[in-house]
Amino acid sequence: MSPALHTPRPAPPAEPGAGRGDAVVSVAAQRAEEPLYAHRIKVYPKSVSGRFRQIKWALLGLFLAIYYLVPWLRWDRGPGAPDQAVLIDLPGRRAYFLWIEIWPQEVYYLTGLLVLAALALFLATSLLGRVWCGYACPQTVWTDLYMLVERLVEGDRNARMRLDKMPWSVAKLARKAAKHAIWLGIALATGGAWILYFVDAPRTIGPILQGAADPGIYFFIGLFTVTTYLLAGWAREQVCTYMCPWPRFQSAMLDEHSVIVTYQAWRGEPRGKHKQGTGWEGRGDCIDCTQCVAVCPTGIDIRDGQQLECIGCGLCVDACDGVMDKVGRPPRLITWDTLANQEAKAAGRTQPIRWLRPRILIYLVMIGLVGAVMVAALAMRPTVELSILRDRSPLWIPLADGGLRNAYTIKILNKTWNRQDYRLAIEGLPAARLAVSGADDEQLVVSAQPDAVATYRVFVTVPAGATLPESTPITLAATHLASGEVARHGSVFLAPRP
Amino acid sequence: MPTKIEKDAVTGTMTTGHEWDGIRELNTPLPKWWLWVFYACIAWSLGYFVLYPTLPGVGGWLGWSQRAELADRMAAERARVQPMLDRIRTTAVADIPRSGDLHGFAIAGGRAAFADNCAPCHGAGAAGAKGGFPSLVDDEWIWGGDLDAIGRTIAFGVRSAHADTRQSQMPRFGLDGMLTPAQISDTAEYVLTLSGRAAVPAAAERGRTIFADQCVACHGEAGRGNLELGAPSLADRIWLYGGDKASIERSIASARGGVMPAWSGRLDEATIRMLTLYVHSLGGGR
Ligand code: SF4
Ligand code: SF4
Numbered sequence: 001m002s003p004a005l006h007t008p009r010p011a012p013p014a015e016p017g018a019g020r021g022d023a024v025v026s027v028a029a030q031r032a033e034e035p036l037y038a039h040r041i042k043v044y045p046k047s048v049s050g051r052f053r054q055i056k057w058a059l060l061g062l063f064l065a066i067y068y069l070v071p072w073l074r075w076d077r078g079p080g081a082p083d084q085a086v087l088i089d090l091p092g093r094r095a096y097f098l099w100i101e102i103w104p105q106e107v108y109y110l111t112g113l114l115v116l117a118a119l120a121l122f123l124a125t126s127l128l129g130r131v132w133c134g135y136a137c138p139q140t141v142w143t144d145l146y147m148l149v150e151r152l153v154e155g156d157r158n159a160r161m162r163l164d165k166m167p168w169s170v171a172k173l174a175r176k177a178a179k180h181a182i183w184l185g186i187a188l189a190t191g192g193a194w195i196l197y198f199v200d201a202p203r204t205i206g207p208i209l210q211g212a213a214d215p216g217i218y219f220f221i222g223l224f225t226v227t228t229y230l231l232a233g234w235a236r237e238q239v240c241t242y243m244c245p246w247p248r249f250q251s252a253m254l255d256e257h258s259v260i261v262t263y264q265a266w267r268g269e270p271r272g273k274h275k276q277g278t279g280w281e282g283r284g285d286c287i288d289c290t291q292c293v294a295v296c297p298t299g300i301d302i303r304d305g306q307q308l309e310c311i312g313c314g315l316c317v318d319a320c321d322g323v324m325d326k327v328g329r330p331p332r333l334i335t336w337d338t339l340a341n342q343e344a345k346a347a348g349r350t351q352p353i354r355w356l357r358p359r360i361l362i363y364l365v366m367i368g369l370v371g372a373v374m375v376a377a378l379a380m381r382p383t384v385e386l387s388i389l390r391d392r393s394p395l396w397i398p399l400a401d402g403g404l405r406n407a408y409t410i411k412i413l414n415k416t417w418n419r420q421d422y423r424l425a426i427e428g429l430p431a432a433r434l435a436v437s438g439a440d441d442e443q444l445v446v447s448a449q450p451d452a453v454a455t456y457r458v459f460v461t462v463p464a465g466a467t468l469p470e471s472t473p474i475t476l477a478a479t480h481l482a483s484g485e486v487a488r489h490g491s492v493f494l495a496p497r498p
Numbered sequence: 499m500p501t502k503i504e505k506d507a508v509t510g511t512m513t514t515g516h517e518w519d520g521i522r523e524l525n526t527p528l529p530k531w532w533l534w535v536f537y538a539c540i541a542w543s544l545g546y547f548v549l550y551p552t553l554p555g556v557g558g559w560l561g562w563s564q565r566a567e568l569a570d571r572m573a574a575e576r577a578r579v580q581p582m583l584d585r586i587r588t589t590a591v592a593d594i595p596r597s598g599d600l601h602g603f604a605i606a607g608g609r610a611a612f613a614d615n616c617a618p619c620h621g622a623g624a625a626g627a628k629g630g631f632p633s634l635v636d637d638e639w640i641w642g643g644d645l646d647a648i649g650r651t652i653a654f655g656v657r658s659a660h661a662d663t664r665q666s667q668m669p670r671f672g673l674d675g676m677l678t679p680a681q682i683s684d685t686a687e688y689v690l691t692l693s694g695r696a697a698v699p700a701a702a703e704r705g706r707t708i709f710a711d712q713c714v715a716c717h718g719e720a721g722r723g724n725l726e727l728g729a730p731s732l733a734d735r736i737w738l739y740g741g742d743k744a745s746i747e748r749s750i751a752s753a754r755g756g757v758m759p760a761w762s763g764r765l766d767e768a769t770i771r772m773l774t775l776y777v778h779s780l781g782g783g784r
Contacts, residue, residue, distance in 0.1 A: 038529055039529075040529050393623030397633070397635050397636050400734035401734065405636075407780075407781055437781065438595055
């Protein structure tokens, strides 16, 4: 972490409450007084409106739409193949993504995708701080949705705090029950939709709703229902603060040129209540209204500087903009800016954002490289593959006429959606004769069913009189009759010591 | 060394009271619910301890056991493959190789049955073993290598107790005084020439007459053997009991007679058929 990032957290005021009145106190400040194990301090985020809240609503709608609609997209792959555009067929051991189909041994495409995703996350974090956390992470999206429900049922921050303090009554019970019922409904829909990525959606949704689907399906729907409900309804910011590893090492991607949510202390301090009609000379713009703390979904005070808990959602920016508008001061006391620029501004200069930094270029180059390798691998993905298992017992078979035979099990992977024929040939041992067990076909043509692996036993025979070294490298080739595509695999022909 | 719990001047955070070489630890409290999750895991493990077999010799309350589960699954699997086994029993063996999925099933079933029953003598890869356990992967057969012959050998055995067993007995030319040691040596010398190996011509010439008198009836004029009688070929490179002169002399003097059990009473019809097809597919099948 660069020194500029280490903004010391100011000690809480010596006399708590002095000058604060009923001010909102950040979770961090409250927790600092706790023993080794802390009670969870419940956060009651206040509703807020503004530019970043709007962006968050728009992205929430977009991501939920993608999540719920993708399983219903169709993609024609011809007869015999599933027509779901995105499908992970675990029992069939295939994954489909639009025109791409991968077999289990091609899971490196998935690895490549994950590497790309990680690099993109690093890049986004270096550029814009925790935009992933604040805007796109499912934990954030679903928590936002749950908070919306909570606000509609129980009211805004103050109403919710009052409700929680109230003794139990029918009215309170009704509100709480309604909230949890809606939450569970959303959780059920979330878990239900997740399953649709693993089965054929249109054909399975009916049985699922009628209770006639496989018990395994209900188990997973139940599992994802419970996790969604717990994580988005109960755990919320605790996930980001205590469970997620990402906040713990994101500081490695941030530097003083990353654009992050930051309180402009040079402009805001010294903070203090402001009486209408009095001037602004000799004081900062922050009127210590603690609105920024009240709206924060993780309950922190952004004025304490960079904190592990901050998910970079920008809601405090919206809140403070509203306050500045009311008191007639320029907006963006809390803003998106680089720490370098903040340091410069504190000294009366400005420091333009440096977008092109070595780490950015390195991430871009790595993304380009991994992407290019993946595109090339996809473009050159063979439709036929051959693999060979050499018999180990016996290593060789002496024949009655003095000839010598080795036996192999071959597997031909037909990655097309039609039955295909292949001609087998042996290379590297001119005297050898190739034969397929059980076939007296001189043409050595074998076939494989659509999208399946065909297994054959083949024999390589060297006639009597040939003197061979103990091990001769050979290659078996399977030529796809229709396209001429050849799959090869190497092995050895073993002979007793001469 | 615990010190005073106090407020750290720089961060405003309380310390834990732990100090190592002057370095004090700030208190970053663990959430209580985390602790409760830990206790819940302990409670869960206690439930697990009671419900499932944990201590040796003490079953769990649920009565679950791995052995019973295995038995269940085996029974379920047997029920699942029963229709295939029925088809194997009712289809002519010669037709099975042409019937796609059934052949694949038979070969797989044969491989499993071979590993369970045949591998101890014939070897895991069916390569046989010295001392009378013939290789099943080469192209030499004593009692025949077509599907029918292989099936009969497996079902009834060789010199077994079964009424239909493969049965043949070579005379003990030496032990029973039918040939003198010199004559046996000459005969062995001649037998070597059958597979084209250099020998002492005069001895071989003497052996030829003895061979014509004593051996041709079973092993044939050119020593090619006779599948009907289980008389092995003496004219090729494959020797069940060794092909050097001393081994051949011993075979002539005291005869050989390996035994294979009959499997018809021990294995069911479908398994014998699967074994037949598997052995036939190993490379020597006719
Ligand atoms: S919302 Fe703005 S003015 Fe109010 S306390 Fe926060 S930074 Fe200060
Ligand atoms: S401090 Fe501001 S940006 Fe950070 S989580 Fe709270 S509201 Fe969001």
